[in-house]
Amino acid sequence: MTAPGPERFDLIVIGAGPAGASAATEADRAGLRVLLLDEQPAAGGQIYRPLPAEFSPREGRAPGPDLRAGAALRAALAGSGAEARFRRRVWHLARGFSVFALGPDGVERYAAPALLVAAGTHERVIAFPGWTLPGVIGLAGATVLLKSQQVLPGERVVVAGAGPLLGAVAAGILKGGGRVVACVDLASPAEWMRLAPAAGLRPDLWGQAAGWTAAFLRGRVPLYPRHAVVEARGPGRVAEVCIAPVGGDGAPRADAPVRVLRADSLCVGHGLVPATEMTRALGAEHLYRPDEGGWIARRDACLRTSVERLYVAGDGAGIAGAVPAALRGRLAALAAARDLGRLAEAEFARKAAPVRRRLARTAAFGAAVARLMALRPGLARTVSRDTLVCRCEDLTRAEIEDAIGEGAREINQLKSWTRCGMGPCQGRMCGETVASLMAARVGSREAVGQWTARPPFRPVDFEALTGDFTYDHLPFPPTAPA
Amino acid sequence: MTAFDAAVLGGGIMGSATALNLAWGGMRVAVIEKRALGSGASGVNAGTLSLQIKRVALMPYAIRGKELWATTAKRLGVDVHYRVVGGMTLAFTEAEAEALRTRMAERIAAGAGAEMITAARAGEIEPALAGERIVLASYSPLDAYANSSVTGLAYRRALVAAGAEVREGAPVTAIDRAEGAFTITAGGERVVARRLVLAGGAWLKGLLRMVGIEMPIHYRVNQVAVTERTRPLFKAVIMHALGFLTLKQSDNGTVLIGGGWQGFGDPEAGGGEVDAENLVGNLRLARYAMPALAGSRIVRSWAGYEAHVPDFMPLIGPLAGVDDAYVIGCVRGGYTQGPYMGQLLAELILGREPEMPLFNPNRFNEARAAA
Numbered sequence: 001m002t003a004p005g006p007e008r009f010d011l012i013v014i015g016a017g018p019a020g021a022s023a024a025t026e027a028d029r030a031g032l033r034v035l036l037l038d039e040q041p042a043a044g045g046q047i048y049r050p051l052p053a054e055f056s057p058r059e060g061r062a063p064g065p066d067l068r069a070g071a072a073l074r075a076a077l078a079g080s081g082a083e084a085r086f087r088r089r090v091w092h093l094a095r096g097f098s099v100f101a102l103g104p105d106g107v108e109r110y111a112a113p114a115l116l117v118a119a120g121t122h123e124r125v126i127a128f129p130g131w132t133l134p135g136v137i138g139l140a141g142a143t144v145l146l147k148s149q150q151v152l153p154g155e156r157v158v159v160a161g162a163g164p165l166l167g168a169v170a171a172g173i174l175k176g177g178g179r180v181v182a183c184v185d186l187a188s189p190a191e192w193m194r195l196a197p198a199a200g201l202r203p204d205l206w207g208q209a210a211g212w213t214a215a216f217l218r219g220r221v222p223l224y225p226r227h228a229v230v231e232a233r234g235p236g237r238v239a240e241v242c243i244a245p246v247g248g249d250g251a252p253r254a255d256a257p258v259r260v261l262r263a264d265s266l267c268v269g270h271g272l273v274p275a276t277e278m279t280r281a282l283g284a285e286h287l288y289r290p291d292e293g294g295w296i297a298r299r300d301a302c303l304r305t306s307v308e309r310l311y312v313a314g315d316g317a318g319i320a321g322a323v324p325a326a327l328r329g330r331l332a333a334l335a336a337a338r339d340l341g342r343l344a345e346a347e348f349a350r351k352a353a354p355v356r357r358r359l360a361r362t363a364a365f366g367a368a369v370a371r372l373m374a375l376r377p378g379l380a381r382t383v384s385r386d387t388l389v390c391r392c393e394d395l396t397r398a399e400i401e402d403a404i405g406e407g408a409r410e411i412n413q414l415k416s417w418t419r420c421g422m423g424p425c426q427g428r429m430c431g432e433t434v435a436s437l438m439a440a441r442v443g444s445r446e447a448v449g450q451w452t453a454r455p456p457f458r459p460v461d462f463e464a465l466t467g468d469f470t471y472d473h474l475p476f477p478p479t480a481p482a
Numbered sequence: 483m484t485a486f487d488a489a490v491l492g493g494g495i496m497g498s499a500t501a502l503n504l505a506w507g508g509m510r511v512a513v514i515e516k517r518a519l520g521s522g523a524s525g526v527n528a529g530t531l532s533l534q535i536k537r538v539a540l541m542p543y544a545i546r547g548k549e550l551w552a553t554t555a556k557r558l559g560v561d562v563h564y565r566v567v568g569g570m571t572l573a574f575t576e577a578e579a580e581a582l583r584t585r586m587a588e589r590i591a592a593g594a595g596a597e598m599i600t601a602a603r604a605g606e607i608e609p610a611l612a613g614e615r616i617v618l619a620s621y622s623p624l625d626a627y628a629n630s631s632v633t634g635l636a637y638r639r640a641l642v643a644a645g646a647e648v649r650e651g652a653p654v655t656a657i658d659r660a661e662g663a664f665t666i667t668a669g670g671e672r673v674v675a676r677r678l679v680l681a682g683g684a685w686l687k688g689l690l691r692m693v694g695i696e697m698p699i700h701y702r703v704n705q706v707a708v709t710e711r712t713r714p715l716f717k718a719v720i721m722h723a724l725g726f727l728t729l730k731q732s733d734n735g736t737v738l739i740g741g742g743w744q745g746f747g748d749p750e751a752g753g754g755e756v757d758a759e760n761l762v763g764n765l766r767l768a769r770y771a772m773p774a775l776a777g778s779r780i781v782r783s784w785a786g787y788e789a790h791v792p793d794f795m796p797l798i799g800p801l802a803g804v805d806d807a808y809v810i811g812c813v814r815g816g817y818t819q820g821p822y823m824g825q826l827l828a829e830l831i832l833g834r835e836p837e838m839p840l841f842n843p844n845r846f847n848e849a850r851a852a853a
Contacts, residue, residue, distance in 0.1 A: 092758045100758045107762065283752065407638065409650055413518040416525055417635045424710045424781055454782050455756050459710055463776035466766045471574060471615075474770075475763050476726050477744050 006111035009035040009083070011336050012099050013116045014090050014278065017045020018322045019314025019329035020118035021073050024082035026330040030337035030351075034082040035110055037101055039089045043077050044070040045120055045314075046140065047322045049147045065208055066147075069322070091456035091465075093281055097310070102460055106467040114336045116303075117279055118314040118329060121272035121293065124432045125161075126250075126379040127389045127397070130232030131268070139165040139269030146172035153178075154265025158241040160184035160229045161269040163373035167212040169267050174219040181263045183216070184224045184243050186250055186270070186379075187372050195372070198365035204323070205365070228379065230258060232266050241266050251378025271373030273432060274316045280453035282307050288445045290374045291367065292318035294432070295450050302335035302352070303328055311336055319373060320366035327359040380436035389437075390430040392423020400434055404441045410449040411435060424459050427451045486512045486647070488831065489666050489675035491654050491689055493519035495817060496810045497681030498637035499824020500831075502558075505644035507832040512675060513646060514668045516653035520634025522683045526786040527817045528706050528740030530728045532569040532625040532719055533594040534586070536815050539795065541592035542838060547819035551628055554821070559643065560636035562628045563733065569625025570604055571596075572616050572771060573723035579618035582723035586620045596622035610715045610774050618723075625719050627730050630817060649673070657692040659804070677831060678807040684749040684787030686797075686811045693804050696848045697797070699789050699812065703745040703754040705761060707783035711735035715774050727767050737775060739768045745785030754785030790814060797843035798827055809843045 011027050013020045016038035024036040036043075042050050048070025077084055085101075088108065092100040097115040101108045123140040125131065137145075137153055139161055145151045152173055158181050159170045170180045199205055216223070224243060230252055231242040241263050244256040250270075272293055276286060279297040285306040286295045296318040297305045303313050311332040314325040334352050337343035343351070383389075385398040395418055408414040411421070411434065420434055421427030427434075431451065438448045456465075486509075490501040493515030501513045513519070531551055536544040555561045571586070573579040583598070590596055599621045605613030607621065641648050652669030657678065659665075664678045682689040687699040712735050720729035727741040743764040747754035761783050769775050789812050791797060796813040810827050813819050829836040 092756065092761075094755070094758065098758070107758075109758075406635075407642075409518065413521070413634070413650075416518075416520070416631045419631075422708075422782070424779070426781065452753065452784075454784050455758070455761070456780055456783070459779040459781045462709065462765065462769065462778045462780055465762060465780060466769050466776070469766045469770075471770055474767055475759065476724065477742060477760060477763075479725050479742065 006098060006109040009033050009110060009112040010340060010342070011035070011114045011116060011333070012037065012097065012110055012112040013118060014099070015045070015118035015120055015314060015316070016040070016043035016084060016086070017118060017120055017314055017325065018048060018073060019325040020116070021077045021329070022326040023116050023118060023313055023329035023333040024084065025076050025080045027333035027337060028080040028082040030334060030343050032337055032340065032342060035112070036077070036082055036084040037088040037090055037099070038086050041086050043074050043084065046143065048073055049144065050074070052148060055150065065204070073326070089458060089460065090278070091458065091460050093278055095282060102464055106464060114309040114311070114340055116311040116313060116332050116336060117316060118312070119275040119278055119316040121274055121315045121319065122428050124270045124273045124375065125268060125429065126270050126436065127383055127387050127430070127433045128229055128231060129384060129387050130234070130238070132388055132391050133232050133234055133238050134236070135238030135264060136232055136266045136268065139169050139267050140272070142169045142267040143172065146176060150176065152176050153267055154263070155179060156181050156263045157265045157267060158182050158184060158229070158261055158263045159267045160243070162186040162271050162376075163269070164369055165269055170221060171212045171215045174215045174221070180219060180221045181261050182222045182224055182243070184227045184229060186226070186228055186246065186376060188226045188248070191372060195365065195368045198368045228252060229266065229268055238263060238266050247378060249378035250376025251382045270379060271375065272315060272319055274318060276316065276450070277453040277457050279305055279310065279312060280450060281455065281457070282310055284310060286450065289318060291371050292320070293370060293373065294375065303332035304335055309336070309339055319370035320363060321369055323362045324359055324366045327355050327362065330355050331359065375432060375436065377436060377440070380433050381440060383433070389433050390420040390423070392425050392429070393419040395420050397437065400437055404438055409442065410447065411438060412449065412452050414438065415451065421451055426458070485663050486510045486673065486675040488677040488679060489514060489664060489673050490679040490681055491666065492681035492683055492685070493634070493637070493648070493650065494522050494681065494683045495520065495524035495633055495637070495820030496683070496813065496824055497679065498641065499821045500679055500681060500810055500827050501646055502637060502640055502644060503825045503828030504831060505641065505646040507828060509832070511646040512649065512673050513641060514649045514652050514654060514666060514673060516651070516685070518634055518650050519638045519648065523786040523788050524633045524683070524817065524820065525631055526706065526784055527630050527704070528728045528730070528738050529627045529630040529817065530719055530730065530740070531627055531818050532622070532721065534569055534571050534589060534596050534620060534622055534625060535721055535725060536589070536594070536818065538588050538592045540815060540819065541589065541594065543819045543822055544815060545593055546838070547822040548626065550821035550825070551626070551818070554628070554636060558636040558640040560632060560639050562632050562636050564626060564628045565733070566624065566626040567717045567719060567730070568607070568621065568623045569719040569721060570608060571620045571721040571723055572604065572611070573618045574615055574770070576617060578723040582618055582620060594622065595624045596620045608716045608718055608720070610772055611720070612771060612773050615770065627719055629732065654689065654692070664807070676806060679827070679831070680807065680809045681811060683811060684789045686789055686809070688750065690809070693801070693807060695801060695804070697791065697846045698848065699791055701749060701787045701789045702742070703747055703785045704740065704788055705743045705745045705756055705764060705783060705785045706738060706740040707761060707765065707780055708739070709737040709775070709778040710781045712737065712778040715772065720771055722767065722771070727764070727771060729768055729772060737778065739764060741767065747785065747787070749787050754787055756783045756785050788816070791846050796823065796841040798823055799830070799840040799843050802844040802847060
């Protein structure tokens with residue numbers, strides 16, 4: 001499949017969100033030969049996702065701040081000498097580093113002595129009765145619909161969960177002419193107010209906050225702070241969403257009155273989880289840091305992991321938000337240039353200092369937002385025993401609990417016993433619920449551990465992976481004696 | 483600290499089966515496993531239970547092993563998804579056909595229960611195969627498979643029911659012998675036992691060193707891949723004349739693809755890693771045999787270690803020079819034969835005459851030979 005050998009670079013950056021795109025631009029400035037890979041058609045990541053080329057913004061509407069920031073990011077990248085290749089799904093990594101991607105023409109192989117993983121996050125959705133009904137989608141998924149396709153998730157939408165995606169999705173629905181039946185927020189107003197001191201350092205956010213507030217007031221969105229969705233009901237698809245007041249840990253209060261809302265769509269997300277499958281596959285050490293989203297690769301101040309010349313940046317390195325992501329991307333790129341002997345120590349210090357100062361100013365807000373999105377352990381704890389937890393393999397909470405009760409000590413043992421996490425989601429949909437349930441029984445998330453990362457990082461098309469070949473050229477392996 | 487009658491180090495299929503038979507035989511047994519029972523090769527192999535791909539010298543053992551798998555659900559109390567689906571071995575070139583003829587003649591004589599069939603017949607049995615590419619095939623209606631990922635669960639449940647002590651997450655760091663007993667340090671705790679069974683799979687070499695024995699144990703790193711659930715395509719286990727393919731579709735629709743394509747890794751350093759080139763090679767061969775696989779998606783691939791000594795024959799029996807110590811391992815086709823091999827070793831340890839001969843483990847004992 002790789003007859004000519006891998007294409008070689010000094011640094012390969014995976015993920016072209018704010019972190020990866022900024023890193024590629026910075027590394028190019030430092031004189032490195034850089035390759036930037038992303039599965040999307042353009043740079044920007046989830047937050048700065050551009051409209052598809054075929055779409056034009058509505059007349060008379062100025063592009064929002066995210067579109068403007070994304071355009072600036074893309075312009076800087078285009079003006080650099082970094083090689084950016086899109087529609088590339090990285091499916092496997094090997095130490096050293098080899099990068100295997102699936103592109104429009106099949107399997108591609110790249111190699112570089114330094115690798116920066118800026119793979120972003122996936123959404124945490126803690127299971128609840130009815131979460132698998134059609135009409136229930138993630139908040140992150142809803143932002144893709146709204147930003148990229150300008151499609152509303154429904155006509156009467158309940159927006160629920162935690163963090164700033166609540167505001168973004170609700171405002172996006174209102175802007176698109178939809179109706180938000182309710183905004184159901186795990187956090188209390190006091191928790192949001194804790195953002196205020198940190199937000200004071202980020203005037204760039206005031207406009208956005210003011211915009212959301214105005215949109216909410218105009219759209220008369222009923223707000224339910226310290227509430228959670230306890231059930232979604234059909235028949236067939238979402239017709240009713242049941243919500244109840246909760247405590248600070250996300251568990252509904254025992255005597256809580258349940259309110260039933262009529263809706264045709266529920267957008268729900270309980271925060272973002274750093275995507276660590278790539279750093280796990282490469283054997284990097286990981287730490288459980290709930291305030292940064294969960295498991296993250298251990299990193300130093302310059303984003304070096306425990307594996308030599310492997311760097312992380314962006315929300316995948318710990319949730320911090322788009323602005324710190326870009327800064328951490330630049331810092332990681334500078335560290336890579338220095339570690340490769342391409343940037344003298346003094347020059348590195350001179351270039352890194354202003355980036356670090358800006359990072360220090362913006363990090364507090366990112367950390368505060370990440371805390372809003374941190375896992376609330378009461379959510380999973382109160383799910384009923386017959387609730388489906390692993391939707392790929394049809395496993396209920398009771399089946400998971402029975403395996404834990406029989407002695408499954410860590411999450412991969414549970415996976416072997418029950419098939420939980422073996423389906424096409426590869427444990428992304430169920431993982432946080434299962435690990436939460438297990439941690440309550442075995443003591444900690446550290447004891448529960450992480451899924452073993454196995455290639456491909458996402459399911460890949462058999463035909464694309466195998467491509468064109470002839471039987472005579474199959475590289476048969478050496479055999480053991482017959 | 484009360485002494486166990488036997489401590490079995492390694493909770494794969496060899497160690498677990500030995501321990502279970504010892505417990506059934508009335509001994510107090512402890513199984514000590516560094517990770518989880520069945521977390522190594524026993525739990526990540528492709529689950530093929532075919533006599534067509536077994537070595538002639540091991541055929542009688544494989545036949546008995548397969549019989550034990552057939553009754554595992556009843557004996558161990560866990561459904562291991564044992565399915566008799568038939569098995570077909572395919573030759574795609576004249577040279578492969580010649581090799582298949584030669585090998586199968588020996589294996590059929592040894593009791594593999596297979597017959598040679600034409601390409602046309604192969605296509606009738608499994609219409610999804612690329613019939614026009616097949617030169618020759620062999621077929622056995624007796625071939626089967628089981629789901630290897632529940633090996634650990636099955637043996638764990640049976641061991642606990644039999645009263646054995648199971649210690650998981652307990653890597654062995656020292657083995658000391660004094661006053662007719664072994665003291666095993668594992669996971670920061672000590673276990674005392676009168677007999678010792680070393681069943682470490684790919685980690686056997688290190689365990690042997692702890693009792694002063696050096697053996698030339700090497701390992702292969704076998705890769706397996708699996709698709710997402712897909713429509714029913716075929717029933718039989720599909721194999722390749724030169725051994726480069728095993729293909730089976732489970733009840734749930736997933737297709738498991740193996741064949742001994744090599745990954746890399748070092749057991750002492752961690753788990754095996756998938757070699758991307760070899761993964762693609764394996765998948766290409768699978769697609770060559772079964773073109774409809776092209777419409778599915780690969781969800782996962784992995785690699786497991788398979789230990790062997792230079793002659794690729796098992797090490798099963800008492801260790802020379804260390805009283806009351808036994809070894810079991812390096813069994814090629816160990817998933818099929820493991821339940822039976824463990825039973826044989828347990829018979830010996832329980833003072834009975836094993837139903838079939840064991841395999842002198844001291845033939846490669848370099849330290850003793852040099853001494």
